[in-house]
Amino acid sequence: MIRLRAVFSKKDRAKYISHLDLNRCMLRTFRRSGLPIWYTEGFHSHPYFSFALALSLGYESDCEILDFNLNEDIPTNEVRDRLNAVMPYGMKIISVAEQKRKVTAITNAEYSFSLVSDNPDLLMNDIENLINQEQILIEKKTKKGVKTVDIKPDMKIISCKIAEKSVDMVMRLPAGTQTNYNPSLFFEALKNASDMSFETAKIRRTGIFCENNEIFS
């Protein structure tokens, strides 16, 4: 059994494929590619596919991680090309390689997005006020119910620029097996803190990282 890891993008119409449907979609893609998929032993034999992080419905990404197993050792470029030949529209395998680190090594993820507004200058003001607060408290739904979290300490703003009709931001948020923050928490916080109406657009995951800003691979 050969363990491999694919980095893939999910854009355009493909961003409406839910996480639940993605597993089935990948299985069919692999079957179309004719690659020798490894199946588990036993009565309910099934292939092994595992996504490092779930991606919210409607988000795009350039850096989704899929772990899978093959039965034969096939050059990784060939695996990539065979999959890309049968991928759904809007999805593309960027690379295939061996699995270097365990998914538990993931610590955070980077997102870019636009906050569309008629008056980006005023919105920018509110954003600056918000991110300069001591704390950014927001209610987060968890399996155990709703709890209040402070996203300020873990939130890292990479860039924040005024564009013609929006404020465009890039930020990193904790991700992985421990804490997972979604940019929607920040949107919530901004909605609570600002009187400006804005719409979110072009939300995209742009990177998945381990400690020391090392790109997860």
Place this chain on the structure above:
Amino acid sequence: MLREKIEKHLLEIQKPSRYIGGEVGSVVKDKSKVDVRFAFCFPDTYDIGMSHLGMKILYSLTNERENYWCERCFAPSEDFENIMRENDIPLYALESLDPIKDFDFIGFTMQYELSYTNVLNMLDLAGIPIFARDRTEELTQIVVAGGPCVCNPEPLADFFDLFILGEGEEVNLELMDLYYEMKKQGASRKEFLRKACQIEGIYVPEFYKFHYKGDGTVERLEVTDDAPPTVRKRIIKDFDKVYYPDNFVVPFTEIVHDRVSVEVLRGCLRGCRFCQAGFIYRPLREKHAGTIVEQTKCLCENTGYDEVSLASLSTSDHSEIAPMLSELLIYTEDEKINLSLPSLRVDNCSEELLEKIKKMRKSGLTFAPEASTQRLRDVINKNVSEEEIMNTCRIAFGGGYSSVKLYFMMGLPTETDEDIIGIAELAQRIIDLFYTMENRPKGRGVQISISCATFVPKPFTPFQFEPQDTREMIEHKQKLLLDSVNKKRVKVSYHDANVSILEAVLAKGDRRLCDVVYTAWKKGCKFDSWGEYFHFDKWLEAFEECGIDPSFYANRRISYDEILPWGHLDYYVSHEFFVRENKNAHKAVTTPHCRLKCSGCGVNREIGGRCFD
């Protein structure tokens, strides 16, 4: 742009991937190189419509032609419909995301009567005039329908420009070719329809006017514009060679039948007297086992599905069933594909085959005796004996199953209370059989599910003359059945009687029902086949307001010499045959199936020669 408008709201609704296309296998063309655009509309939601095989066939077939583009369109669920109406998003096709009102053809497939109001709702959402007479004189926006329900299209006649009778694989392209030619010449809609009605299988309702007698029955039919007095359905003669897609659109979200489906035969040789499909698809035609295996492999490889099902009215009647299944099983086992055989009778399978089938069958066995007593089974010509039923159950129990599901019908012609009590007694004999078996599954008791549908008389069957039971009779029989069964071991489910009544009215209705359908839709009726949306009270109001008595259509016996609303449509089976079969039914005389003996239904005469070698 429409796409932006759509995307703006997609995250507010359930399963958004249903509304944005982009699935593997969907066909996107360059608009500037396309001459004729066809919106294939299914009058129900994506999950249901995407499961429909006919759509897959005609979609691929049309798109094989470089300059024709067929796209898909479904009824939006209520959440999205509200958003569409609030934001002026017209109904659009999934491939181009262009409004379907700008298409050359808007084609609906009519699979069940209770989807009629959805057609009106979709036309309205699209911004297309609901009534054909209100559409432009220009040659564009031709609204057409096909599918089993159009064998009596009269309750829909006012909404469609034309109907396509029978199998669409050839005639659809002929129709589009004619359109393409006439569009180039700058012809009008009317000119096109006059030419189109000369194509075999094309019925243009506006050229046929009904006159009624004082008692409500048809007095005569007036034909105008040189249209043919009778319109004959289309048949594919060489079914083995007929076009079959080598790819399906593979949805992201789960649909009802989420698998490869390979059509193994068309038509049916059994002649059950209640079954419309058994007559309107005659004669039985098969694909060779080799063709079926080939098509299965091709579709599995191209779609990536790991489940395949064989589609037909009765797979067991395929003359090469054993070699076909053996070969398919070798392939599917190798490739870890699940093979499902929905309409397979197990009582005449070989031991070896049975072993294999048992290995892969996950769910329990189902069986459709349709009627409990031999007398009543003879009336409906359901060629199943008690011995076969018991044998099937024995096989099921011996194979480790402790539950069976049985399908029955209620309200059949000549049925008495004894026949209803007979269902409970038959269930009891199956329970008793279970406990007499040494090798029965241990640890569990036996469970019998009985699903009881209400009989709906349908056009183009020997029972087209029959009245349906009244609601009182249906409800009495449902209660009687519930009171008769062993409640611990038997679970009974049945349909809402009102649904079956409406089905009967729409199935056997004439053109005067168009106003009722329209009025019911105006009152908010849609998705009538979805329990939670079915409002019979609104339908009753609509009947009342239009001065139509539903029992005239549902509960009246039609005499043999009456002019039928569908009498000018020719599905190859003769009227005399239906009369003869109806008389036989009342004498409980059975008719052998087509392979045993031809009963001269008329099909052979018309296709020139014999149905079987």
